[in-house]
Amino acid sequence: MKNLSLEVLLSQYTTFRIGGNAKYFISVESAEQLKEAVLFVQEKSLPFFVLGGGSNLLVSDDGFFGVVIKINIVGIEWKNVSDSSVEVLMGAGENWDDVVALSVARDLAGFENLSGIPGTVGAAPVQNIGAYGSEIKDTLSFVEVFDTTKMTTKILRVEDCAFGYRDSVFKTGEGKKYIVVRVCCVLQKNAKPNISYKDVSAFFAKNNIAQPSVRDVRNAVLEIRRAKLPDLNVYGTAGSFFKNPVVSQEIFLSLKEKFPLVVSFDAGEGQRKISTAWILDNICKFKGHRVGGVGVYQNQSLVLVNFGGGTSKEIINLASEMKECVKKNTGIDLTEEVVMLGF
Ligand SMILES: Cc1cc2nc3c(=O)[nH]c(=O)nc-3n(C[C@H](O)[C@H](O)[C@H](O)COP(=O)(O)OP(=O)(O)OC[C@H]3O[C@@H](n4cnc5c(N)ncnc54)[C@H](O)[C@@H]3O)c2cc1C
Incomplete structure (x- = not known):
């Protein structure tokens, strides 16, 4: 198999610069090579993961026991x-x-x-x-x-x-x-x-x-x-870690009663999109919060950063702390925008 490597460190393929090894790693440059890679996956009976630029991705410190297919199809x-x-x-x-x-x-x-x-x-x-x-x-x-x-x-x-x-x-x-x-x-x-x-x-x-x-x-x-947003040459990050929750008008109004300054946007069909960053800044006070090698970016609380040497465990713990605070104060369950691999 062309472009097949074993035990490839995934942190070098993610903008978070976090993550352990992929068991197998295949780069594909055409639809034909992609087909060969998928046949390899089937032959090995392993899970596969399609990798682009790794900029919306958190890979586990333990890596991924499967086949990563890196898409290099250009033109x-x-x-x-x-x-x-x-x-x-x-x-x-x-x-x-x-x-x-x-x-x-x-x-x-x-x-x-x-x-x-x-x-x-x-x-x-x-x-x-x-x-x-x-x-x-x-x-x-x-x-x-x-x-x-x-x-x-x-x-x-x-x-x-x-x-x-x-x-x-x-x-x-x-x-x-x-x-x-x-x-x-x-x-x-x-x-x-x-x-x-x-x-x-x-x-x-x-x-x-x-x-x-x-x-x-x-x-x-x-x-x-x-x-x-953080400069990718300086910090490891995957951009916004959480999505902005979309809630009904009823939930929005009760939130507004409790927090009159809450920032929101029209999400169509009578729904409102709530600014997670506003909640994290103003209610939970997470801006600039740092734990070990990771933290919340000082200019945008939706963005988690790896200051260097951070681990997926630290990111997951920080994200859980943030989710708990938002849930406790607003009743809202945050969902991750970042894709998780190997957890
Ligand atoms: C600093 C920063 C700022 C960002 N700002 C924004 C923003 O403003 N808006 C926004 O929407 N996003 C933003 N992002 C998130 C990210 O850049 C986007 O989600 C981007 O599209 C991810 O591309 P990628 O190639 O890096 O995907 P990856 O991280 O490699 O993969 C992301 C997901 O896509 C899947 N995937 C990748 N390629 C393929 C393929 N060819 N076929 C099928 N599935 C595939 C993967 O399996 C995975 O599930 C930001 C990220 C960073 C680090």
Whole structure:
């Protein structure tokens, strides 16, 4: 088997820089190699895990007794589909932000609000990446997947992907049989960028930019992110550790009665998305909290960081402490945004 290694240290493949060994590790550069890797998994009767950039992942200190399949399928094709739109077909192993930069350089609108998100193209539809008022589902046309039960590739249209807030079919029991091979999105020419998100519109108001270009939006988003999020060259992190809970209007109102300043957003269908960061900062006072080698990032409480030498055990203990505090004070059960491997 090409590109097969044994006992590979996974911490070097995750942005948290935490985690033990994978029993087997296979890098794949094409759908054909992916098929061979899945055949290897079946032959060994072991569990498998699909790895992109490891930026939404916490790996156990004990590692993973199975096969890690690292997706390195590259290639980007641009196709004019109308006077106003361009289709971009991207290999799952392409770096997401590199593709965003290329689309912005072509003055195409659609990806710019998703600037600066680490990781690969293939993982983007898995959690329906989102930031600053955009999600990948807004531009997605179809996903080419490898079906590990039928051992063939197939196309899933956007309506087949069951996209939700940080959610998709790929996270469900049924959808876990799919491995993303390529993603196709449609971007707009000469379109007005979406600057409706509060932080983005405030940035342009402050800088007196009335009609920002897609390039201006990318630069603004990158600047806003730099101020809020840790530098991956300095800290280990997987970004937001928890999701923002979506609650009914009734639960929201009782929370608001207890905490009048609670920050929330409209989540549609009469529901509210509550800011977990606000709860962690204002009720639980976790900002900057440090335990051993890990802690809560001082500029954004949703983000847990490894200061160096941190372990998955320390992260899990800290996360449990945070969940308990939120539950005790608000009744809300936080759920993890980060994917866990080997626990
Ligand atoms: C500093 C920082 C900031 C971040 N900001 C954001 C943000 O603003 N918005 C946001 O949405 N996310 C954010 N994230 C989270 C993360 O970047 C995204 O979830 C990203 O899409 C993960 O990509 P990855 O390639 O690193 O995936 P990985 O971490 O390697 O994998 C994540 C999940 O996707 C699965 N997967 C990966 N590739 C494939 C594939 N080809 N086929 C099927 N399944 C696959 C994995 O099995 C796993 O379940 C941030 C992370 C960091 C570290």
